[in-house]
Amino acid sequence: MAEGTHYIDKNEEVIKIRGLYKSFGDKHVLRGVDLDLFKGENLAVLGRSGTGKSVLIKIIIGLLQPDAGSVIVLGEDVNQLSYPALRALRLKVGFSFQSSALYDSMTVGENLAFPLRRNNRSMTKSQISKTVNTVLEAIGLPETINQLPAELSGGQKKRIGIGRTLILRPEIMLYDEPTSGLDPITSTELNNLIVNVRERFNTSSIVITHDLTCAKAVADRVAVMEEGKFLKIGTFDEVFSTQEGLIKSFYDYNFTQ
Numbered sequence: 001m002a003e004g005t006h007y008i009d010k011n012e013e014v015i016k017i018r019g020l021y022k023s024f025g026d027k028h029v030l031r032g033v034d035l036d037l038f039k040g041e042n043l044a045v046l047g048r049s050g051t052g053k054s055v056l057i058k059i060i061i062g063l064l065q066p067d068a069g070s071v072i073v074l075g076e077d078v079n080q081l082s083y084p085a086l087r088a089l090r091l092k093v094g095f096s097f098q099s100s101a102l103y104d105s106m107t108v109g110e111n112l113a114f115p116l117r118r119n120n121r122s123m124t125k126s127q128i129s130k131t132v133n134t135v136l137e138a139i140g141l142p143e144t145i146n147q148l149p150a151e152l153s154g155g156q157k158k159r160i161g162i163g164r165t166l167i168l169r170p171e172i173m174l175y176d177e178p179t180s181g182l183d184p185i186t187s188t189e190l191n192n193l194i195v196n197v198r199e200r201f202n203t204s205s206i207v208i209t210h211d212l213t214c215a216k217a218v219a220d221r222v223a224v225m226e227e228g229k230f231l232k233i234g235t236f237d238e239v240f241s242t243q244e245g246l247i248k249s250f251y252d253y254n255f256t257q
């Protein structure tokens with residue numbers, strides 16, 4: 001992956017998951033998930049559709065309750081928090097939706113300002129405007145400030161979606177399929193952005209993706225999920241140096257077609 005000046009602290013887990021189980025009726029989705037995200041780390045979570053990646057993310061941000069196991073985020077046990085404490089924690093965990101989830105009737109600038117207006121009521125207009133400009137510059141789209149989402153390309157929308165998540169300065173970023181639906185060149189730009197975000201905003205991140213080029217470009221470690229647990233976790237080369245069937249087929253599908 002791209003080299004930077006970041007430092008990964010392997011003594012500090014910003015997310016620590018142990019023994020996580022979740023079923024819906026008789027459908028056992030998570031079956032014993034253990035996972036650490038270290039401070040400063042970018043971790044890619046790979047897995048086929050329906051293996052439980054989104055369920056895992058929803059449990060991390062407290063939108064779903066697990067049946068068993070523990071999820072510690074920034075030192076707090078997500079399942080034991082009161083609603084106000086959970087809300088406060090969620091402000092430190094930015095979730096960047098696959099769909100970008102922008103408000104169509106608002107300009108880019110208004111979309112970015114919206115989370116600040118809602119969550120930082122003490123900020124002045126000029127502080128909000130300054131913060132919006134800083135983030136727009138960081139994501140490389142300052143010229144779009146007065147545009148509507150409908151006027152943006154797919155790649156630009158994804159960048160603005162990421163910007164809107166960054167505006168609250170989260171400590172952890174969760175990216176859901178950041179490159180899905182994008183051409184290879186735009187995907188590369190998104191991958192570079194994810195690497196730059198870590199450098200500039202000191203985030204630790206989980207990147208959910210099917211795109212191995214993305215995983216290779218952005219992640220320090222990759223974790224392959226299959227049937228509700230992690231089959232293998234390690235550097236890209238460690239994980240994909242195997243001849244093991246499922247992992248090899250994942251690799252072949254991405255790189256040898």
Ligand SMILES: Nc1ncnc2c1ncn2[C@@H]1O[C@H](COP(=O)(O)OP(=O)(O)OP(=O)(O)O)[C@@H](O)[C@H]1O
Nearest residue numbers: 024025027029047048049050051052053054055056
């Ligand atoms: N609220 C729910 N009620 C019932 N079943 C659910 C619920 N949420 C998820 N599931 C089931 O859990 C399984 C895992 O879903 P999940 O969305 O986590 O998969 P995924 O790995 O994120 O897939 P994809 O890559 O397609 O997004 C699926 O079979 C899904 O139908």
